[in-house]
Amino acid sequence: MKKLVSIVIPAYNEADNIFVIAESIKKVFSSIAYHYEIILVDDGSADHTLEKIKEYSSTAENIFFLEFSKNFGHQLAVKAGMDHAFGDCVISMDCDMQHPPELIPDMLKKWEEGFEVVYTIREEDKSLSKGKRSSSSLFYKTLNWLSDIDLEPGAADFRLLDQKVVNVFRNFQENEPFLRGLVKWLGFKQYAIRYNPAARFSGKSKYTLKKMFRLALHGVTSFSIKPLYSAVYLGFILSFASVLYIPYIIYAFANNVEVSGWASVIMTIVFFGGLQLIILGIIGIYVGKMFMQTKNRPNYIIRSTNIPQK
Ligand code: UDP
Ligand code: MG
Numbered sequence: 001m002k003k004l005v006s007i008v009i010p011a012y013n014e015a016d017n018i019f020v021i022a023e024s025i026k027k028v029f030s031s032i033a034y035h036y037e038i039i040l041v042d043d044g045s046a047d048h049t050l051e052k053i054k055e056y057s058s059t060a061e062n063i064f065f066l067e068f069s070k071n072f073g074h075q076l077a078v079k080a081g082m083d084h085a086f087g088d089c090v091i092s093m094d095c096d097m098q099h100p101p102e103l104i105p106d107m108l109k110k111w112e113e114g115f116e117v118v119y120t121i122r123e124e125d126k127s128l129s130k131g132k133r134s135s136s137s138l139f140y141k142t143l144n145w146l147s148d149i150d151l152e153p154g155a156a157d158f159r160l161l162d163q164k165v166v167n168v169f170r171n172f173q174e175n176e177p178f179l180r181g182l183v184k185w186l187g188f189k190q191y192a193i194r195y196n197p198a199a200r201f202s203g204k205s206k207y208t209l210k211k212m213f214r215l216a217l218h219g220v221t222s223f224s225i226k227p228l229y230s231a232v233y234l235g236f237i238l239s240f241a242s243v244l245y246i247p248y249i250i251y252a253f254a255n256n257v258e259v260s261g262w263a264s265v266i267m268t269i270v271f272f273g274g275l276q277l278i279i280l281g282i283i284g285i286y287v288g289k290m291f292m293q294t295k296n297r298p299n300y301i302i303r304s305t306n307i308p309q310k
């Protein structure tokens with residue numbers, strides 16, 4: 001019996017990429033002995049992505065689509081695809097050809113060897129802008145420093161998960177899953193493959209610097225409460241430092257020494273005002289996450305699909 005491989009592809013304004021990626025996957029599977037299905041997830045695109053997806057899925061029986069009711073973001077689009085996949089393993093990859101489909105046979109080989117997670121690490125891409133490269137490296141450094149997981153720089157959302165792992169994921173109800181971190185956290189037998197990313201086939205990246213920053217902040221706060229501890233430590237250090245200052249003040253009072261210091265008082269107020277706001281903000285992020293999660297809203301809403309109900 002040939003095994004079934006599900007390919008999950010999130011798409012947000014990728015009208016020109018749908019055919020290209022689907023055709024190149026078809027080509028890859030024409031030379032290996034697996035059945036495959038493609039699940040294209042339209043993440044509330046504003047262009048003709050959905051039409052292209054529907055058009056393509058009507059040409060073959062193994063092409064499925066999920067249409068979100070609005071844009072829920074890349075991570076949830078991948079999650080939705082995995083939730084609906086039938087395969088013995090699920091491969092998630094981007095729509096823009098940056099994740100080379102030619103790598104799929106290698107990933108499957110490792111899977112057959114018994115690895116339950118085969119993830120990929122992108123080699124440093126010289127063609128990417130300097131801003132993108134340094135923001136990406138900063139992203140991983142901050143993440144690893146501040147949280148309890150250890151992500152390799154360049155870890156991509158191009159990965160194969162065994163059905164077992166996918167089933168575990170189905171029970172995750174986090175409303176903002178950070179898949180790269182979660183996959184690492186899950187354990188299982190994992191294997192990393194390195195690859196050279198291609199240039200985007202068409203369109204432009206949806207990850208702006210602002211989004212990267214949000215993702216980093218989110219990655220840290222959803223994996224660890226280390227930032228809360230650092231607030232406590234910082235508080236201790238500063239209180240201790242201020243205690244050391246008391247003898248000097250007593251001395252100044254006792255000896256009638258005039259201490260001038262308008263500038264330093266203002267500086268101190270501003271500095272600590274800012275610091276307190278930052279720490280309050282960090283606590284706020286955690287409280288906000290708890291609030292969002294307790295509402296128990298569905299993580300994503302599907303408007304239409306051609307996937308038969310399980
Ligand atoms: N994507 C998505 N929803 C979003 C943003 C992106 O489904 O809100 C998809 C996008 O269509 C692509 C993948 O996620 O298939 C990765 O996005 P992109 O190529 O823009 O990111 P980059 O490769 O620049 O990190
Ligand atoms: Mg891309």
